[in-house]
Amino acid sequence: MKNVICKNQFLYSSWDTFSNVIRRRVGLKKDIDLNTLDEAVQEAAKRYPYFCRKIVNKDGEYDIVFNEAAIPVRGGDTPIVLGSKEAGGHFMAVSCAGREIIFDIYHSMTDGKGLMEWVKTVLYLYLKKTEDENLPSDDIRIPGEDFLPGETDDPYDKLDLDSVTEPLSVVKSSGSFLPDRRYAKADARRNYLLRASEKDIMRLSGEQDGSPAIVLSYFVKEMLRTLFPDMDKPVVCGIPHSIRNLTCGENNYHDQVVENCIIYDDRLNSFPRDKQFTVGRGKMIVQSEPENVLYTIRQRAEFALSMDDIPDPVSRRQAYKDNARLIIENPESMAISYEGRIRWGAIEKYIEYISVNVSALSAPVLVNTVPVNGRFYISMMLDHTSDDYVQTLIKLFNDNDIEAEYLFDFSNDHCKVEFPY
Numbered sequence: 001m002k003n004v005i006c007k008n009q010f011l012y013s014s015w016d017t018f019s020n021v022i023r024r025r026v027g028l029k030k031d032i033d034l035n036t037l038d039e040a041v042q043e044a045a046k047r048y049p050y051f052c053r054k055i056v057n058k059d060g061e062y063d064i065v066f067n068e069a070a071i072p073v074r075g076g077d078t079p080i081v082l083g084s085k086e087a088g089g090h091f092m093a094v095s096c097a098g099r100e101i102i103f104d105i106y107h108s109m110t111d112g113k114g115l116m117e118w119v120k121t122v123l124y125l126y127l128k129k130t131e132d133e134n135l136p137s138d139d140i141r142i143p144g145e146d147f148l149p150g151e152t153d154d155p156y157d158k159l160d161l162d163s164v165t166e167p168l169s170v171v172k173s174s175g176s177f178l179p180d181r182r183y184a185k186a187d188a189r190r191n192y193l194l195r196a197s198e199k200d201i202m203r204l205s206g207e208q209d210g211s212p213a214i215v216l217s218y219f220v221k222e223m224l225r226t227l228f229p230d231m232d233k234p235v236v237c238g239i240p241h242s243i244r245n246l247t248c249g250e251n252n253y254h255d256q257v258v259e260n261c262i263i264y265d266d267r268l269n270s271f272p273r274d275k276q277f278t279v280g281r282g283k284m285i286v287q288s289e290p291e292n293v294l295y296t297i298r299q300r301a302e303f304a305l306s307m308d309d310i311p312d313p314v315s316r317r318q319a320y321k322d323n324a325r326l327i328i329e330n331p332e333s334m335a336i337s338y339e340g341r342i343r344w345g346a347i348e349k350y351i352e353y354i355s356v357n358v359s360a361l362s363a364p365v366l367v368n369t370v371p372v373n374g375r376f377y378i379s380m381m382l383d384h385t386s387d388d389y390v391q392t393l394i395k396l397f398n399d400n401d402i403e404a405e406y407l408f409d410f411s412n413d414h415c416k417v418e419f420p421y
Contacts, residue, residue: 005156005297006254008304010064010108011055011313012320014417019359021082022115023414024103026123027352032096033130038073040125041094045071046143048118050152050253051109054089055420062313062421079415082106093415094122099352101126104415107255107358112339112368113242114253117141123347131350139345150248155256158247159294161301167292171261171283176236176333179228179364186385189412193355194390195375196397196404204402205277212369212376213239213338214262214280218273219400220334220367221264223393234265238335238363239284243293258296260287261332313421324361331362338369348373353407355379359414365389381412 014020045052054067069088072080077097080087082104087093091106103119110118124140141148181187205215217237224235240257244250262268262280271279286292303323310316344351354377356368366381380390390406397404 003154003157004304004307005301006154007064008307008316009255010053010106011062011419012307012316013108014106014419015317015321018321018324018361019082019415019417020107021359021415021417022103022105022107022112023079023357024115024119025355025410026101026103026119027354028099028101028127028350029352030130031099032101032126034073034075034096036129037094037096037101037122037126040122040129041071041073043125043143044118044121047121047141047145048253051092051105051118053091053109055083057420062419077102077411077413079104079413082415082417083420084418091417092118106417109255110253111240111242111255111257112337112356113244113250114255116339116342116370117253120342120344120347123350124345127347127350132346136346139343140347148251151251151253153248153252155244155247155252155254156297156301159297161294161298164294164298165291167295171263171287175233176263176331177224177228177231177233178331178333179224181384183227183386183388184384185387188385189360189381189383190385190409191355191357191382191412192380192387192390192409193353193407194378194380194394194404195353195407196378196402198371198374198376200397200402201376204400207274211281211284211338213336214277214284216338216367216369216378217262217280217334217336218276219393219396220336220365222396223389224333224365225269226392226396227388234263235333237262237264238332240335240337241284241288243297246290246293258293259335260284313419317419328362331364333363334365334367335363336367336369342371344372353377355410357381357410357412357414 052067053064055062056065067089071090072087072093074095080093082091091109093104095102105115121141128135201212201215205212221235239260241260243256243258244252262283307316310319351372354370354372356379360366364383368379370377394404394406
C-alpha cells in the first residue's frame, strides 16, 4: 500500500489552478554566465539522476522513468512549463537573469530540504568554474560520489502503518481570519524579501523556549493583529514539518512533510510572549508525535491506493483536487516554512541573498525562511500587492531588538506543469 504514495503524488497532485512547484532564486555578487551555468547544471545532474524524470505511457498506464535529455537551462526569468516538450519532459529547470540563478522544480518530486542540496551542488560547480577552481567541496554533494545512506529510499516503506491508532491530538478550528484588501495596491499576487539577524532570532528562540519557526509565526501573527485590529476570528498558522526522523533520515530527497498547526485565539494571545512561545512549541511537539504523524500517513496511503479504482488519469487528478477541497475552502491565515540550518560550505560567502516562491494552495500569507551568511532571508508571499505587511513586520522585529531590513519585492511567477494525459 505504501509504495504508491510517492508515485501517485507525482502523477496527480497538480491541477489547473495549482501547479505545485517551488521557485528558488539565489542572488550572487556577479552577473551569471549562461553557458557556464548550463555546464554546471548538466554536470550536477549526474549526481541527481532521481531528479531527471519524465512520464511515459506503458500499455495505457503512466510511469515515471529516467530522462536522459539535458535539463533545460535558459536566460531570463520567464518560467518554462515543466513536463512539456519544451522542457524535454523534465520536471525541473534552471534559468538566470542578471545576478540571479533561478531553480524551478515540481514540488511532488522533492521538498525544500531536498531541493536545497541540488541548489548547493549547482552553485558549487558554477562557482568552481567562475571564482575558484580549488573551491573546497565540504558539505556539498558532488558528481562521482556514492549516494548517502537513505538518500534515494522510499520514505514510506519503513513505516508500520498496519498498527496505527487514533491520534493523540486533533487540532480543530472554527474558522480562520483572512486578510481583506484594505491595504491592497493591486489584486495581483506579490512577494517581498526581507532579512533579519539570525543571531537575534536564535537568541530570542533560545531564551524563551521556542524555535525559529515559532518565533516567526508569533511575529507574523502579530503583524496581522497590528494591521487588522478588528479581526473577529483566530489567526491559524500552518507549519510544515519534515518526517525524515521517522523515515529514511535527513539525506532523503523525497517530498515528505506533514502540516502542523497553531491557532492563535484570544486565550493564547492574552499570554505574555514567552508563554506563547512555550505553548506554540509544545503544540508542535505533540502534533509531531509518531502516533499523530503515522495516522496522517495512513490516511495518505489509503487515498493513494484508492487511485486504482479510478479508471483514467484525468479523473485521478480531479480526485486529488477534490481531496484538497477542504483545505481550499477553509484556508489558514498563514503558513510558516523554515528549512532549518543549512551547511553551505565554501559557497556561502558568494551568496548575496536567497528567496523563494511557491504555487499557493490556499493560505493568503506564506512565509519561507532560509539562513545564509548570518541572516534569515524571509520571503513573504501575499495574495495581493501591498508592502504594508512587510514594513509592519520589520517594525515589530526592530521594536523587539531583532535587526531587520526590507530588501525588495519580486514577482510571483512560477512554472506550470504539463502531463501527457
